Amino acid sequence: MKVTVVRSGGFAGIERRGEADTATDPVLGELVDRVDLGALRPPAPGADRFMYEIDVGGRTAVVDEAQLSGPLRQLVDRVLSAA
């Protein structure tokens, strides 16, 4: 299963993109099993937060950084650092 993450926003407004596949990354596979894109914290107020567009095998979510926690946070860090 292909997983992509696009980070946008932040003070700099510079986009970063990462992509990985659970077929070649078993740790990512475990994270995908633990992530629930339907159960997220509410969006944070304020400005200049990083925004994340997450695509897990066709299921997508757009979240700000304050909504990232637990396995979703680990998934995002892992996929972006694979870029």
Add this chain to the structure above:
Amino acid sequence: MAVMTICTIVPPHILDEVAARTDDPALRDIARRTAVLSTAQRTERRITPAEPAGPLEDFVPDRTVKDAHNLEQLPGDTVRKEGGAETGDTMADQAYDWLGVAFDFFEAAYRRNSIDGAGLPMISTVHYGRDYDNAFWNGAQMVYGDGDGTLFTAFTGPLDVTGHELTHGLTQHTANLDYYGQSGALNESMSDVFGALIKQYHLGHTADQADWLIGAGLLAPGVNGVALRSMKEPGTAYDDPNLGKDPQPGHMNDYVETYRDNGGVHINSGIPNRAFHLAATAIGGRAWERAGQIWYDTLTGGGLSETIDFAAFAAATVETASRLYGATAAETGAVRTAWNGVGVST
């Protein structure tokens, strides 16, 4: 080509040094504590146009700097409060000093008492996260990362970054521009405009002396760029293999439709940023005095929809200029011409 030219003229490390060498904020603190205002400051206030005569009292900032110890948890431990001794931590002390400059700017230029106009305590958390390449306003306070050291230096460094984040608070307490699409890009632009004006005020620069850059000194040595944004020439601030190219447009013809970045708030802000630069340089002199006053009164005047678009905001600035200086005044003409210059009809 434009990018290459700028890069060779002003290398980032030189701008860094300029920012690091100044000790003006400390002097301002001493001046405030002893309640001695220089003649120059009093004059600056007196010549501020069109504001009703404010109280004679000196507004007093209430700053707190906290340390997140490289965790992404807020607010962190308090390391310095208002009037407290220097911590010895460059980033914490820089955050404290820049808050003081930003506070002084809004007081001196517009007789505004802090973020909410009523003396709101200002809180900054430094050392947020590890290698964290960002600064933000979380709805209640400012937050700064140390930068990763390879692409970005510490976000506490440039004065305009602090000015930018503090202005997000001011906008929240006034027009509360919705952080999406054109109103979001205007929200971003207000932060760049007043961030830049705070820096110009601090350096004593007139509109033609100012660099009109946002985040100069923030790019690490070796990165090909001068800053993160250019209000004068949006799209020319950097062009680097690791960062990509500055994506900002400076005209409605190049407006970027995207759902990322809250609908391109950090991208399309280039258009109103350039409009402000055009207005300020056409009017001339100190940009915070007339151009800044027009933008400030428009932002804080209470007449804007939270979802306002560029065209309606532009019309509002023309209205403000007419009210302040007259419908046929040079200032009003300059504002109208500036918006037309970026493809926004007034």
